Amino acid sequence: MVLQVHGSPIGVTSIVIAGLASMGGFLFGYDTGQIACMIIMPDFQRRFATGPIGSDGLPAWNSWIEGLITSFLSIGTAIGVLCGAPLADGLGRRHAMSVEVGVFLVGVIIQVTAFTAWYQVAIGRLVTGLAIGALSAAVPLYQSETVPRQVRAALVATYQLFITFGILVAYLIGIGTDQISNSASWRLLIALSIPFALLLGIGIQFCPESPRWLAARGRNDEAYKSLANVRGCTVEESNPWVEQEYADILALVESDKKLEPAGWAACFRPQRRTLYRTLLGITLQAGQQFTGANYFFYYGSTIFTGAGLSNAFYTQAILGAVNFVCTFGGLYILETYGRRLPLIYGAAGMSVWLCVFATAGVAGNANTKPIADLQIVSACFFLLFYATTWAPGIWLFVGESFSYRTRAKQASLATLANWVSNFLISYFSPAIASAIDFGYGYVFMGCNIANCIIAYCFVYETESLTLEAVDQLYNAGIPAWRSRKWVPEGYESRDQVKAQDSMDDNATHIDDPSPQWKSKPDPLTGEETDKARKNPGVKGMTQTA
Numbered sequence: 001m002v003l004q005v006h007g008s009p010i011g012v013t014s015i016v017i018a019g020l021a022s023m024g025g026f027l028f029g030y031d032t033g034q035i036a037c038m039i040i041m042p043d044f045q046r047r048f049a050t051g052p053i054g055s056d057g058l059p060a061w062n063s064w065i066e067g068l069i070t071s072f073l074s075i076g077t078a079i080g081v082l083c084g085a086p087l088a089d090g091l092g093r094r095h096a097m098s099v100e101v102g103v104f105l106v107g108v109i110i111q112v113t114a115f116t117a118w119y120q121v122a123i124g125r126l127v128t129g130l131a132i133g134a135l136s137a138a139v140p141l142y143q144s145e146t147v148p149r150q151v152r153a154a155l156v157a158t159y160q161l162f163i164t165f166g167i168l169v170a171y172l173i174g175i176g177t178d179q180i181s182n183s184a185s186w187r188l189l190i191a192l193s194i195p196f197a198l199l200l201g202i203g204i205q206f207c208p209e210s211p212r213w214l215a216a217r218g219r220n221d222e223a224y225k226s227l228a229n230v231r232g233c234t235v236e237e238s239n240p241w242v243e244q245e246y247a248d249i250l251a252l253v254e255s256d257k258k259l260e261p262a263g264w265a266a267c268f269r270p271q272r273r274t275l276y277r278t279l280l281g282i283t284l285q286a287g288q289q290f291t292g293a294n295y296f297f298y299y300g301s302t303i304f305t306g307a308g309l310s311n312a313f314y315t316q317a318i319l320g321a322v323n324f325v326c327t328f329g330g331l332y333i334l335e336t337y338g339r340r341l342p343l344i345y346g347a348a349g350m351s352v353w354l355c356v357f358a359t360a361g362v363a364g365n366a367n368t369k370p371i372a373d374l375q376i377v378s379a380c381f382f383l384l385f386y387a388t389t390w391a392p393g394i395w396l397f398v399g400e401s402f403s404y405r406t407r408a409k410q411a412s413l414a415t416l417a418n419w420v421s422n423f424l425i426s427y428f429s430p431a432i433a434s435a436i437d438f439g440y441g442y443v444f445m446g447c448n449i450a451n452c453i454i455a456y457c458f459v460y461e462t463e464s465l466t467l468e469a470v471d472q473l474y475n476a477g478i479p480a481w482r483s484r485k486w487v488p489e490g491y492e493s494r495d496q497v498k499a500q501d502s503m504d505d506n507a508t509h510i511d512d513p514s515p516q517w518k519s520k521p522d523p524l525t526g527e528e529t530d531k532a533r534k535n536p537g538v539k540g541m542t543q544t545a
Helices: 012-021 023-038 042-048 063-091 093-112 118-146 149-156 158-177 184-191 193-206 211-216 220-230 240-256 264-268 271-289 293-306 312-337 340-363 369-400 404-458 467-474 480-485 494-501 506-511
Strands: 002-005 008-011
Touching (some): 008 012, 008 149, 008 220, 012 023, 012 118, 012 149, 012 193, 012 220, 023 093, 023 158, 023 193, 023 293, 042 118, 042 184, 063 093, 063 118, 063 404, 093 118, 093 184, 093 193, 118 149, 118 158, 118 211, 149 158, 149 312, 149 369, 158 184, 158 369, 184 193, 211 220, 211 240, 264 271, 264 404, 271 293, 271 467, 293 312, 293 369, 312 369, 340 369, 340 404, 340 480, 369 404, 404 480
Antiparallel strands (some): 002 008
């Protein structure tokens, strides 16, 4: 089955890759959602909470132990994300993901076999965090390197969509298992992540490997086959889209051979704006966490219980549903309006609604229904802006903004910042919120104002560009706010790039190429591209560079 996007062929394999690999995001979201449910389950509290007995007959949580159980996942992910780069580079993107799923399953077993030691649950979450962190580096990397650029934004953003789906599924299962009076209430909630993990670990082996990873290791025939697969064609078919991307990848590989191997230190070299992109990735990933979204996801049930709502589980599920549904809008927005504007306006919108949320809690009586309703509404609008902009947009930035030589390592460093920030929020939030209550929302409001300024000043517009063209953009010597006007050589505007993608009949352009296209020698052999493949009827059509 072959779809047409902007006149470009897109194989159903591309959609399968996006969905299956994004199960790594689902596992992250599921773990995020499950702890928010477990922490208020009676049996879980009786076994692991260490505070004095409350009026409900349950021991209260020590805020620091509560923070540790929640945040140990983030400690693991911070370590795991650094392991993700060497695993993805050494084993390949797919095999690395399968190994990481194995580690995840070990962590789940440690958690479900806990009885009264809270630190066993924390250690189990640490181990699952190792896997989730490594997956968070490998999945967007694999997706951005493999799927066609015409659908890259939407398909890479499915990683965030599946995070929200995982959160929602955990909330819904939590509502069901909360009715169980014994330890099955939380053990079952944890164990149900196993089939989702197996689906990723086994299923990903039936997907093609990243063509860029294959070409970098001299496996050119496999790289070409992978490119053809995601376009929905075979190696024997004449497809100029495959020929173009194949030639561009080989040219980049040949260029990289002249450079020394790239270690971790290469991520911090100013040449070719590598340092700029590393620091920007770190800043944006940290900024995504400091939007305040995970404050609601981790502690939403506690927040709304404190606001006088007895059905905090259901309120949390509503927020999870809003987050999930709105993320679909993010897929459309990133494809339609690019990367810069959504990040700028998204941060501004989140600032406004966090201000409403915090002011309602601080100035009003939080135990009254009108104030509680206003807080729920403001939280939903906050999630609307978050889910459509910063949630998927930052993962897309990580997938497409780094040069190939250092891409895996830069993605790991940037994602490390996400997990470190995640840890800070999950660990310190209970103590901070108990001290300043809903005034905590003002802290995140200030962070979003800073995010808005950073996005305007430093984020480049990479919409509709190949990964190789993105590298040229960052080295074009123009400021970020003028990046929307930059185009590859041979084009006059981004609209023309899109129009080129919208050619109705590719065969016409094989016989009668437009001025923007021409045959180009294979970078490795010096022969015409069609001679580099065992496909004499196909002329390589590549952009002039």
